[in-house]
Amino acid sequence: MSSRDVLKNASTLASYNVLLQVMFRVLTFLLNAFTLRFVSKELIGVVNVRLTLLYSTLVFLSREAFRRACLSGDTGGKHNWRQHVNLLWMTLPLGVTWGVLLACVWLRLLEVPDPRTLPFYGPAVVLFALAGVQELLAEPLWVLAQAHMFVRLKVVAESLAMLAKCIVTVVLVVSAREWGLYIFSAAHLVYTGVLVLCYAGYFLRFLGSEEASKRDFPLRSVGDLLPHKASGEPLVDWSVARLTWSFFKQSFLKQILTEGERYVMTFLNVLSFGEQGVYDVVNNLGSMVARFVFLPIEESFYVFFAKVLQRGRPVQSQRKEDVAVAAEVLECLLKLVLVIGLVIAVFGYAYSGLALDIYGGSLLSSGAGPSLLRCYSCYVLLLAVNGVSECFVFAAMSQEEVDKYNVVMLALSASFLLLSYLLTWWAGGVGFILANCLNMALRISHSILYIHRYFLPSPWKPLQGLLPSPLLCVALAASTAVTVVSEGVLCCDGGWLLRLVHVGVGAVCLVFVLLAVLLAESRLVAFVRTQLLPQYGKKHT
Template sequence: MTSSGKVLASAARSASYNMVLQVMFRMITFLLNAFILRYISKEMIGVVNVRLTLLYSTVLFVAREAFRRACLSVDSKGQWTQTINLIWCTIPLGFFCSTVLGFIWMFVLERPDDALLPHYDTGVLVFGLSAFLELLVEPLWVLGQAMLFVRLKVIIEGAAIAGRCIMTVILVHKFPDLGIIVFCIAQLVFTFIYVSFYYIFFIRYIILRKDEDFPLKSIRDIFPRSIPGQYWADIYSSRLVWSFFKQGFLKQILTEGERYVMTIFDVLNFGDQGIYDIINNLGSLAARFIFLPIEESGYLFFAQTIRRGEVAKKQPEESIDLASKALEALLKCVVLIGITILVFGYAYSFLLLDLYAGTLLSSGTGPLLLRCYCMYVLLIAINGTTECFVFAAMGKQEVDSYNRKMLVFSIAFLTSSYFLTKSIGSVGFILANCLNMLARIIHSLYFINNFYKGSSYSPLSGLVPKLPVLLVYLFAGVTTIFSEVTFCCDRGIYFRLIHIFIGGLCLLAVLVTIFLTEKKLISFILDQWNEKRKDKQDKKDL
């Protein structure tokens, strides 16, 4: 297998393993929320899942995202000592972010009522500390990704997630009066497992010397050190980090924009924030456990296959050919998944919410929120895949130019979120997100089209399914909507089962049509599957 083929195979395995992790995480969270809703208030969910989680994710994203993207590029891996030195800069940056944001969260933003939700300050301190401690793993995380240890991340994060969930369930059930303290303890359990497992694995790997080509020869190499006669960190990678840092800051605003608007402008009370967060988690299941792993693994593959800042005609023929086929297949795959979610999500949103939490979610705006979110999921699918290619192909100047555009996107998104939410409630958040995604997709499509201009490749054709597939989607949508009106959801369990059965038949028709008509996509998937099996067989033979 060629080196590019190995990278693609490893990226595919990484996507599948990450998908398993995200499926497990989201399903556990799904069941966990159904359990804890019976023990704690929706206001508590709003404070923990919106306010405190936003602090945690903001610190991590700002402190580490730029370093991850820069250090996983082909150009940044020539000197591992310089790369590790650079990654350790996440520690002072993380400390600064934790301190400043913690102060803002405690003394500037509106506080929840201490009588109803005590220990808020403790929650801010614990979640900020947790984010800071997790940055200690960054050199090992980047090394594991670059060395294609595709199962490592899944196993460690899976163990940490399981530990946090088990601790949350036990404490909520036994000590519901602890409130926020329950989630603080569970978060510290996650951090302890996550950090300790990474260090245990790599220290053991270095001591046993399983791979002579492994760049770290001693435990000391994990930590920063000076290099005689050389810069402490690679200059190009450092500049790229700064570019990605500016971009990452704006992208975080776009990614978590509705939470920032809720937190800063107080457009919804904590109870409504809790309801919105539950719907958001349900609606984003596919985005989190399918599209995010595809985006991460796609970026890893493209970053190590194509040269930054060069158009398709100047790329090595083997690399650009494989990258083009992969991009077209990824686009077709995520579009089909997104349309499936949109078509079936519309007719089954009410039933899902009613089964999940009863009238708490299904009686209000919950079904409308979830239906709108299904449209948003389709846009997320397209945007994530196109952007992972764009970020891997951009040169430094193009990244800087995109940062300025992201500033415009951010301002437009925050403005539309505020006014739409003030006008039509929490649905406005989803509509603002849809508008933002459309703007980013248009920009990515423009970049990709210019990248391939003058070449024989047209990977953007993957955005349009075959006509028979579109027709069967239309039939499935009309049929399931008619089924919902006729059989669901206040006429008893047997009528609900009929509604589910009809949806199952329609889904089967969609899958069969895709298999029979999307032959190029099916062929690509089978080729990667065969390459994966061949790679495993070669390892066994050795």
């Protein structure tokens, strides 16, 4: 498969993933707005911070390293998928081990909520851990689907799973509110169960079919999906296993950086359960765009860079066509996420208070809520740049470079935890976001230096994507001034009419910014149209 074909598939995958994440965020947005009217903020804090942290830690540490290692490789198609499947099944016993260890920590070492106000905490911990282990049953299938660009499978499976979770949550919140934590435990088990069933059902139908033959799919029967040793070859590819171990050491540190504030809240008790609930709702609202736009782009184009570039080889020894495509894509991706991040930072500042008031009422719009969301709007810009830059770096690094970077990640993790603890005592929840910003800036600096050194012997300069055009800078600066003045004059105590006028002012400014993008960033517009919107592009070819 040529690099252009890989780019086309990765772009399609990114487009579907963005649409999927948009749907997820909208459903979660509506679900949280609904549950805020029926349950306490303390319950929201325990579920969304402590129990969700248990689940995400278990799943991330059990599978992230395997995903990155098994999706890496060159364009020669030399993967031995039987050996990869054997390796991927190691996620299940690893998940069981992590589940037992983490459940013991959550039950024995952490502060237990008052059973009179938050009953069923113990069973909920066990059920959330069980949900994580259940999801790992689909891990070999997920990696196969991702590597072979089964884009619709992921969309359908995760859509059905999320829909089932929302239905269970709404029904139980309305009809059995006294179940408390059982409601969210049951909903999460349903989510992971539906996910596994969708992937299993698809591959049961797909393997051995005519479509599989046309795709030249490397596995022929259901038995090939189960761990087994083929004659004359090792059980696993040990080079991939060693790469997995390198990523595994890194994944532990990356998880601390990704979920650091939740670890600090959970283990150091710097915020009450109620304050954790408010912070988490604001955090989810602020990270909505980061999750449904930036994360799918990062996941999809990591696959692209890993397939186009040969890991660990300098740019001079790569195919020129592949390097040219990779550089062009990286530059456009950096420019895309930079523009989106700047727009969010500009308009997020002036519309945070209004957004929280509409979403959760005075529970969110009073107190520290608006300040949290304003800070998060700026943090999103750093998230955007870091996601794309690290996406390239991790695909291009050799195993030795990955191991060296683990030391950097260790230092970042330690500094982040210390900064989070100190800044939280000083500034409350805002301190978490400030600590995240500082650490994200350091990670971006490392990635930029690596990219600069990587492309230095070549004529390509993809880091130019981090330079917005002068016209766009003027448009953003003017929009910032106008919307801040509009907020001070019109929002948010003057009634709904003035609020609507404030929204209208923002809409006009946004149109002004988009026009600046269309006029001054024509290369970016062409990239979005032809690569990230492939279905739209097909209609015009």
